[in-house]
Each structure stands twice: as C-alpha cells, then as structure tokens.
Amino acid sequence: MAEAEKYLDLPLEDVLGDRFGRYSKYIIQERALPDARDGLKPVQRRILYAMFQDGNTADKPFRKAAKTVGNVIGNYHPHGDSSVYEAMVRMSQDWKGRNVLVEMHGNNGSIDGDPPAAMRYTEARLSPISRELLRDIDKNTVEHIPNFDDSIEEPVVLPAMFPNLLVNGSTGISSGYATDIPPHQLGEVIDAVLMEMDNPHCTVDDLMTVLKGPDFPTGGIIQGKDGIKTAYETGKGKVVVRAKADIEEVRGGRKQIVITEIPYDVVKANLVKKMDEIRFDKKIDGIAEVRDDTDRTGLRIVVELKKDADPDGILRYLYKTTDLQVSYNFNMVAIFHKTPKLLGLKQLLQAYIEHQKEVITNRSQYELAKAKDRQHIVEGLIKAISILDEVIATIRASKDKKDAKHRLMEQFRFTEAQAEAIVTLQLYRLTNTDVTTLEKEAEELQAEIKRLEGILSSEKKLLSVIKKQLKNVKKTYNDERRTVIEEEIEELKIDLEVMVPSEDVIVTVTKEGYVKRTSPRSYSASNEDPPGMKETDHLLFSQELNTTNTLLLFTKKGYYMFIPVHELPDIRWKDNGQHISNIVQLDMDDALVQAIPVTAFSDDYYVIFFTKNGMIKKTLLSAYQAQRYSRALVAVKVKEQDEVVNVDVTNGENEIFIGTNKGYGLRFHEAEVSPVGQRAAGVKGINLKEEDTVVNGVTFAETNSKNTDIIIVTQRGAMKKMPVTEFEPSTRAKRGLVMIREVKSNPHHIHGLTLLQNNAADTLIMQTEQGSMFPEKPADLKRSDRYSNGSFVVDTKTNGAVTDIWKEIDYQNLTGNNTSTSS
Structure with missing residues (x-):
C-alpha cells in the first residue's frame, strides 16, 4: 500500500518570508553585487574564468563570442544567454570600464546607447590586464567549489593581482541593496594600497593625497572634494560631474x-x-x-x-x-565575508590586502611543496649518478619496471618517487655535465625553498611580495588620469534676461487650467475677439507680460506652480491653451484659484492666503522663488476639509477684508498678521459661526479706503455695493459685522464678494444653476448701507440660483499694460 501523502500546514506569510529570504540571499550573494576582493559579480568572474580555461587570452586570436557564452552557460552559469552576453559586452566597453577586461571585434554597442551586434557576429578574447586577475589561479591561490552540476570546479574568487573593484567600479541593484562604485585610475589605486600597507593607521585625507578621486573613462570634470571625502569615509557621498x-x-x-x-x-x-x-x-x-x-x-x-x-x-x-552636468551618488556596497556591506575606502583597501595576503600565502605554500618535491627528486638523481654502474646493473637484472623500482628502493634506500625518476631517466642525462646541472638545480631549489619559507614565516616579506607585484602591474598598465577634480561645486546662476529673448507677450490663464502665451501680433490679428477656450470656461487671468517674468499659479489645495513666462506654450490667440497638467504635475481634484505675475522676487512684497475655514497666512514673496519647478510645490498648509479661496499680493501696508457666506464682514490691517514660512498653515483670520464659510478675502490700500466699495452677490440674484468705510477697522479672529439684512424665510447667502475701486467700469459675471450668465456693472449701482439687501439683478425663479461669480477680464485692452508684481 502506497504511503499516504503528507502535507505541511504553514501560514502563508511564513512560506512567503522563507522563499523571499532565500531568493534575496541568492540575488545579493550570487548575482547583483560585486565581491570586495576581486571586484567581480559571479557572471563576470565565470566569463573571465571560462575564457581563460579555453585559452581565449590576449596572446591568442579572437574567438566567436557565442562560443564563450555557450561555455559559460554550459559549465558555470545556468541562466539566459542574453544576461551572459550583456555582461561580456559591458566588460569590453571602454566608455563603461576604466580598464576593459575583454577585447571585442565587431559592434559592441556605443556611447549613444546603440545595442551591440548579436553574439554570433562578434568575436572576443581576454584583454592583457585580465591576465593579472587570473594570474596563478592554477597554483591553489583561491578556493574552488563544484559547479552547478558537480561536473567540474570553479573559483569562488579570482586571485586579482590589482584592486579591480576600485579600478573598474561596479553598479547593480539587488534585493534591498544597490551599489554604485565609480571607476578610478589604476596607478592611484595601487599607490593607495601601498600606502595602506605601509601605514595601516593612515587617514582618508592621507589616502586622498595619492588617490584624488574617481577617474571616469569618459573624462569630464568632478566638482566637490568634500563629497568624495565623505564617500571615502562612509561609503556614501555625492559629487557633481560635468562635461x-x-x-x-x-x-x-x-x-x-x-x-x-x-x-x-x-x-x-x-x-x-x-x-x-x-x-x-x-x-x-x-x-x-x-x-x-x-x-x-x-x-x-x-x-x-x-x-x-x-x-x-x-x-x-x-x-x-x-x-551636461549630473550628480553622481556613491553607494559603495560589496560582498565582504559573504555579507553585503557599505564600505569606505580604507575598508575596501583592507579587504583587498587581506585577500592578497591569502593569495600569496596559498601560492607560496603550493610553490614550496613543488620545490621540496623536486629537491627530493634531484637529491635521488645525484645519488644515483654517483653509483651509476651499480644502479644500471640492478636495473638490467630486473624483470620489469616495477621490479626495477622495488630493487632500487631495497638495495640503495631510494624512495618510491626517486626510484620512479631514476627508471624513467633518459640515457643522455647520464653525462658528467648533467651532474653539475643537477647540483646547480639543487642549490637553486634550496634558495627558493628558503625564500618561500621566509615569505610564509614573515608578514613583512609577505607584504613586500604583494608590493612588488602591484608595482609591476602599475609599471605595465598605468596611464594618464582622464577626469579633472575641482575643489568646489560651482553654483549655476542663470541670468534669464541674457538667456531668454526679452519680448512682450499676452498671457492667459483660464479657470479650468488652460494656459498659453500669445504674440501681440496674433492678438492684434484677432479683431479683439475673445481668446480661444472651452464654452464652459472663463478667463482667470489675462495680461501683457515679458518673457523674462514669472507666473505663479495657486491652487485650492494650497499648492503653487512656478512657471517662467518663456516656458509657457506659444499658442495663437484664437486657439485653446495647453492644460497646466501637461506642464506641471497637478492632482486631478485640484483647481486654480489665482494667477500672479512676478517681475522680481522682492522682500518688499508679501503673499496673503485666505481659506474657506477662515485661516489667513502672510509670507514674503521671495519665499516662492523656486529652483526646481517640475511639480506643484507647497504654498500653504491646508487642512483636509479646508481650501484656499483667494491669494493676493501686498506691500505690507494694506488693509484686509474677509466676507462670509452667512453675511459677516471683517476689516483689519494686515499688520495683524505676522509673516510666516512658505509651508506654514497661518493663523485664524475670522471667527466663523457653525456651517459658515469664507467666500473671499481681499486687500486694499489704506489710503484709498474712501474710494473702495465692497460688492456682494447672493444666491437669490441680489447685488449690493457698500463703501468699505461702513466697516470699522477691527482686529483679526473676530466675527465681524453683518453686511446684509437677515430675512427669516429664504435668507440671502453670499456667493460672491469683490472690491470696486474708484468706481471702475468693471463687469461682474454671474452664473446660475442652469448655466446662464448675466453681466452686471457694479458702478451703475447705488451705494447701500450694511443693513439693506441690495438690488435684484438676476431672475432666479426662471434661471435658478446664482452659483458662481467672477470679474470679467478686459482682454480688449491688453497691449501696453505690462504691470507685473514688484516691478
């Protein structure tokens, strides 16, 4: 009877955690991160080793890349051929690596991002410097482990007779870790290794006297020595690289x-x-x-x-x-003692020196064993030649080779190894000259054994061997530094007046968020027709500005967009503008409330924000000068249920008026509001009753208060004009005064509030529930006191309640009217 199947009942999170943990360990250790000792990822190491094993070296002809890729996949790296070929190509690209490890014939890509030719068309071989990475690998210098199918062995790490990790750098992304190690100049890195060996207590500053900083194969200029120093101390740092x-x-x-x-x-x-x-x-x-x-x-x-x-x-x-100028971020992560670690310069150098000590020790032990074995054989041959006649007689009397060996060992006390060497000795070697040769060889072997035993017993001699090797590599492969290093990062100040052609343009912004700039010629050719926009849309802003000006667009959620006028899309007057979300990212449920043009971001001006829940904020205009403006920036901190209703610019000497939906108005001087930072939320501007909200907040010059009227419009279609002097100056955070007579049945609620200064000929547009629009000139109305209900100007029974009002922008007299803020 078959054994019943067994199931493990495990929580899903445990299984996922275990599987992802194994996957992460593999990705980190066996794929994406380089080893701190030889600076290679497993795929790179396997490519170099496979080419070396196949004799595909710098002194031999090129071979098809496909052959190498096949060898690597078949013997060492059971993954996709494209990943192996891409790694091989990258090691051959002289704009990616400082000292290429693979030489390639054919198209191996380009600095323009072109892909390489297929592997069946290209040919490759190891570069001369790769010999130094693989030198003495056949002398037990590094550990070997079985490959994926246990058929052959592969090295865990290469001997690496130069510090490849720093010389060629590395980049990679694994699970939870990423690495970015820049390339460096070979001679400088070797000098840093020598300094570290001579003085293990040297500082990063000391090392930077010889290792100036990264040296990119593409040259360029690095700015910011402090960033290099930080990176060398901590493993992380930032520099600027420019063309x-x-x-x-x-x-x-x-x-x-x-x-x-x-x-x-x-x-x-x-x-x-x-x-x-x-x-x-x-x-x-x-x-x-x-x-x-x-x-x-x-x-x-x-x-x-x-x-x-x-x-x-x-x-x-x-x-x-x-x-043409980019930031380079150091993130020097490498596998050190089988663990991913963020390493500073000293740690990287120490990891390499530690590896070299192990390599040279292993090589010396291997060579010592070989020398002792040979010394033993030579001693036997010298002894055999000294009793040559007896040895020959013994061999001639033997039945076969085995018997000859046995008799030699018995009669003359030769070891098996010596007896083997004697019976296989060629007759011509029995001359007198060969005795002297053997004696000379014995002396040389004794000296070599003494040297190797000295290396193994003395740390100082071991280090001197490493130093000598490194100096030889430097002498053979050193070249000139390509990248220039400058002390400071240059601040890039752009004078827009020089850069941007100074020309006057008409700028329009619509309520639904469509913006454009138009040449005065296109505007003049329109016969003073309205600008192009959707039927449901209306102008929020239209003014003649200069291309050197800036436009600030503020949204109801408290964000602002910084848009240089010259970057606005140039569109004909009669065509619709481009939506702001195509220029700057904006939330779908956000909307524009105000557009403010700026000539200069002066500390003499302030931006004042009014919110629906009665908050007010005042900030210096200069705080809104942005360096990076690819997305909407925070202008004022707004709570979830709140939104900005208006934004104004003042000179610090103005008065403020806030009107609410339930009919309260509050007047106070802006000195009541202290300036705060760009991201602050502000202070309470007016004390609201329950379910009351701010309709609008406006500013006006204190000196012009006698000629300033408040215009309000209610949902019942009533419009009222009253002098601002009806409201006594008060302080902020008060409830304010009633500005419309209370009616018990069907009371008036204010839906719009604006200012009329010097009885200007402004036109106010009222929109009703049915979408009808009614223009009205407030200047034609008589002034009323605070307790009247004003005049009914819209028949709401026929057209529905008034839902929105705005001041119509006079687009017919735009040219010659360039009046930006702070000009």
Missing part, C-alpha cells in the same frame, strides 16, 4: 561651444537630442545649431551660437537643464 566644454571663436566673430568629454553613464545621443529640443522650443535665445561631430578621432559635440549670444550664459543654462 568638458570650451568656447571657441569661429569666422565672422561668432562663437561655438565645443564639448569633448561628457559625464559618465550619460547617453550621448539623448544629450544631443535634449540640447536640440531646447534650441527648437526656443527655451533660450542664441543657439543656432546643435550637431554631433563625433568620429573615430574622438567625441565632439558642437553648439553653434548666434552672433550676439552670451556663450557663458548659454553653457550655464545647458549645465543646469541637461545631462
């Missing part, structure tokens, strides 16, 4: 920017494309052409400039906005 660019003068007085080295790991084709897009989109003025003149003589990107362009300003802009 090498020169400004050259060409015929006709014109200039061009010539780039001959680009940052490490930047795809050249993408960089050229990005720079050409800047030219095409006219984000800056002065670039005539961007072209790639790279050929077999070297990398060369040329940015042709227009005659009066500012080359330094354009170069700074390109550094700031393209991959």
Whole structure:
C-alpha cells in the first residue's frame, strides 16, 4: 500500500518570508553585487574564468563570442544567454570600464546607447590586464567549489593581482541593496594600497593625497572634494560631474561651444537630442545649431551660437537643464565575508590586502611543496649518478619496471618517487655535465625553498611580495588620469534676461487650467475677439507680460506652480491653451484659484492666503522663488476639509477684508498678521459661526479706503455695493459685522464678494444653476448701507440660483499694460 501523502500546514506569510529570504540571499550573494576582493559579480568572474580555461587570452586570436557564452552557460552559469552576453559586452566597453577586461571585434554597442551586434557576429578574447586577475589561479591561490552540476570546479574568487573593484567600479541593484562604485585610475589605486600597507593607521585625507578621486573613462570634470571625502569615509557621498566644454571663436566673430568629454553613464545621443529640443522650443535665445561631430578621432559635440549670444550664459543654462552636468551618488556596497556591506575606502583597501595576503600565502605554500618535491627528486638523481654502474646493473637484472623500482628502493634506500625518476631517466642525462646541472638545480631549489619559507614565516616579506607585484602591474598598465577634480561645486546662476529673448507677450490663464502665451501680433490679428477656450470656461487671468517674468499659479489645495513666462506654450490667440497638467504635475481634484505675475522676487512684497475655514497666512514673496519647478510645490498648509479661496499680493501696508457666506464682514490691517514660512498653515483670520464659510478675502490700500466699495452677490440674484468705510477697522479672529439684512424665510447667502475701486467700469459675471450668465456693472449701482439687501439683478425663479461669480477680464485692452508684481 502506497504511503499516504503528507502535507505541511504553514501560514502563508511564513512560506512567503522563507522563499523571499532565500531568493534575496541568492540575488545579493550570487548575482547583483560585486565581491570586495576581486571586484567581480559571479557572471563576470565565470566569463573571465571560462575564457581563460579555453585559452581565449590576449596572446591568442579572437574567438566567436557565442562560443564563450555557450561555455559559460554550459559549465558555470545556468541562466539566459542574453544576461551572459550583456555582461561580456559591458566588460569590453571602454566608455563603461576604466580598464576593459575583454577585447571585442565587431559592434559592441556605443556611447549613444546603440545595442551591440548579436553574439554570433562578434568575436572576443581576454584583454592583457585580465591576465593579472587570473594570474596563478592554477597554483591553489583561491578556493574552488563544484559547479552547478558537480561536473567540474570553479573559483569562488579570482586571485586579482590589482584592486579591480576600485579600478573598474561596479553598479547593480539587488534585493534591498544597490551599489554604485565609480571607476578610478589604476596607478592611484595601487599607490593607495601601498600606502595602506605601509601605514595601516593612515587617514582618508592621507589616502586622498595619492588617490584624488574617481577617474571616469569618459573624462569630464568632478566638482566637490568634500563629497568624495565623505564617500571615502562612509561609503556614501555625492559629487557633481560635468562635461568638458570650451568656447571657441569661429569666422565672422561668432562663437561655438565645443564639448569633448561628457559625464559618465550619460547617453550621448539623448544629450544631443535634449540640447536640440531646447534650441527648437526656443527655451533660450542664441543657439543656432546643435550637431554631433563625433568620429573615430574622438567625441565632439558642437553648439553653434548666434552672433550676439552670451556663450557663458548659454553653457550655464545647458549645465543646469541637461545631462551636461549630473550628480553622481556613491553607494559603495560589496560582498565582504559573504555579507553585503557599505564600505569606505580604507575598508575596501583592507579587504583587498587581506585577500592578497591569502593569495600569496596559498601560492607560496603550493610553490614550496613543488620545490621540496623536486629537491627530493634531484637529491635521488645525484645519488644515483654517483653509483651509476651499480644502479644500471640492478636495473638490467630486473624483470620489469616495477621490479626495477622495488630493487632500487631495497638495495640503495631510494624512495618510491626517486626510484620512479631514476627508471624513467633518459640515457643522455647520464653525462658528467648533467651532474653539475643537477647540483646547480639543487642549490637553486634550496634558495627558493628558503625564500618561500621566509615569505610564509614573515608578514613583512609577505607584504613586500604583494608590493612588488602591484608595482609591476602599475609599471605595465598605468596611464594618464582622464577626469579633472575641482575643489568646489560651482553654483549655476542663470541670468534669464541674457538667456531668454526679452519680448512682450499676452498671457492667459483660464479657470479650468488652460494656459498659453500669445504674440501681440496674433492678438492684434484677432479683431479683439475673445481668446480661444472651452464654452464652459472663463478667463482667470489675462495680461501683457515679458518673457523674462514669472507666473505663479495657486491652487485650492494650497499648492503653487512656478512657471517662467518663456516656458509657457506659444499658442495663437484664437486657439485653446495647453492644460497646466501637461506642464506641471497637478492632482486631478485640484483647481486654480489665482494667477500672479512676478517681475522680481522682492522682500518688499508679501503673499496673503485666505481659506474657506477662515485661516489667513502672510509670507514674503521671495519665499516662492523656486529652483526646481517640475511639480506643484507647497504654498500653504491646508487642512483636509479646508481650501484656499483667494491669494493676493501686498506691500505690507494694506488693509484686509474677509466676507462670509452667512453675511459677516471683517476689516483689519494686515499688520495683524505676522509673516510666516512658505509651508506654514497661518493663523485664524475670522471667527466663523457653525456651517459658515469664507467666500473671499481681499486687500486694499489704506489710503484709498474712501474710494473702495465692497460688492456682494447672493444666491437669490441680489447685488449690493457698500463703501468699505461702513466697516470699522477691527482686529483679526473676530466675527465681524453683518453686511446684509437677515430675512427669516429664504435668507440671502453670499456667493460672491469683490472690491470696486474708484468706481471702475468693471463687469461682474454671474452664473446660475442652469448655466446662464448675466453681466452686471457694479458702478451703475447705488451705494447701500450694511443693513439693506441690495438690488435684484438676476431672475432666479426662471434661471435658478446664482452659483458662481467672477470679474470679467478686459482682454480688449491688453497691449501696453505690462504691470507685473514688484516691478
């Protein structure tokens, strides 16, 4: 009877945890991270070892890459051929590794990001320096373990006669760990190893006198020595890497920017494309052409400039906005004692030195055993020649080889090894000269044994062997440093007035979030028609600005978008604008409440925020100058149930008026509100009754209060105009005064509030539930006191209640009206 099946009843989280733990351990130790000793990941080590075993070395002809890939997969690395081939190709790319470990014939990719040719077309062999990684691997220098099917053995680590991890660097992402170790200059790394061996107590500062910093194969300029030092001390750090660019003068007085080295790991084709897009989109003025003149003589990107362009300003802009300058983040994680560790420079050097001590010790033990074995044989041969006639007679009297060996061991006390050597000795070796040769060899072997025993018994002699090897590697393979290192990171200040062509444009922003800039010519050709927008939309802002100005767009959720006017899409007056979410990321349920143009971010101006729940916040305008503006930034901290209803700019001397839905109005001086930081929530502006909300908050000049009217509109279609002097100046956080007569049945609720200054000819648009719109000029209304209900201007029985109001923007008189904030 078959044995009953057994099932283990285990919690799912335990099973998942166990399986993921095993997977993570494998990925970390056996795939994505390099070993601190030889600087290689398992796939790289297996490729080099397979090529070495196959005799595919630098002194032999090239062989098909497919053959090597097949050997690696079949013998050592049972994974996909593409992963093996990609690793092999990367080791051959001289723009990825500082000293390539594989030489390749054929297309092995390019710095433009082109893929390599298929492995059946390319040929490869080990590079000369790879010999140093594999040197003496056949002398028991490193541990070997069985391969995946136990058919042959493979090395756990390579002997690595130079510190490959620092020389070629490494990058990889595993489970829970990532690594980014930059390449370095071979001679400098070896000098650092020698310094560490001579003085184990040396500091990172001492080491940096010889190891200046990373040395990228693509050259370029590294800025920020402090970042390098931090990385060498802790394993993590950040530097700036920028392209090498020169400004050259060409015929006709014109200039061009010539780039001959680009940052490490930047795809050249993408960089050229990005720079050409800047030219095409006219984000800056002065670039005539961007072209790639790279050929077999070297990398060369040329940015042709227009005659009066500012080359330094354009170069700074390109550094700031393209991959002509990038940040490099050190994250020096490697496998050390079978564990992933974040290692500083000293730890990496010590790991390498510790490995070399083990390698040289193992090699010396192997060579010592070989020398002693040979010494024993030589002693036997010398003894045999001294009694040659007797030895020959004994051999001749023997039946066979076995019998001869036995008799020699019995009669003359030779060991088995010596007897074997004697019976296999060739007759020509029995001459007198060979006795002297054997005696000379015996002396040499004695000296070699003494040397090897000295290495094994003395740490100092062991280190001197390592030093000698490293100096030989440096002498053979050293080259010049390619990357220049500068002390400080240069701050990139962009003068937009120089960079951006100064021209006047009409900027429009709609309530639904569509923005554009339009040339005055397109505007003039429109016969003063309304700008293009959806039927359901209306203008939030329309004004003539300059391309050197900035537009701040504020949203109801308390965010703001910083948009230089020159970066707004250039669209005809009659066409719809582009939605703001295509320019800056914005939440789906967020909406614009205000647009404020800025000429200069001065400390003389403040931004004031009003929220639905009665909060008010005042912050310096300069706090809203953004360096990076690819997404919406926090303008004011807003609680969940709250939202911004208005944003205004003041000079610090204005008065504030807040009106509520239930009909309360509060007037106070802005000095009541202390300035706070950009991300703060602000303070209570008005004390609200239950279920009451703020409709709007506005500011006005204290000196103009006699000529300032408050205009309110209710849901019942009533509009009322009253002088602001009806409200006595008070302090913030009060309830305020009633500004509409209370009616018991069907009371008025305020749905709109705005200011009318100097009885201007503003038009107010009221929208009802049915979508009908009613224009009204508040200037035509008579002034009322606080207790009246105003005049009914909309028939709400026919059209439904008033739901929204806004001040109509006069788009017919825009040109010549450039009045940005703080101008």
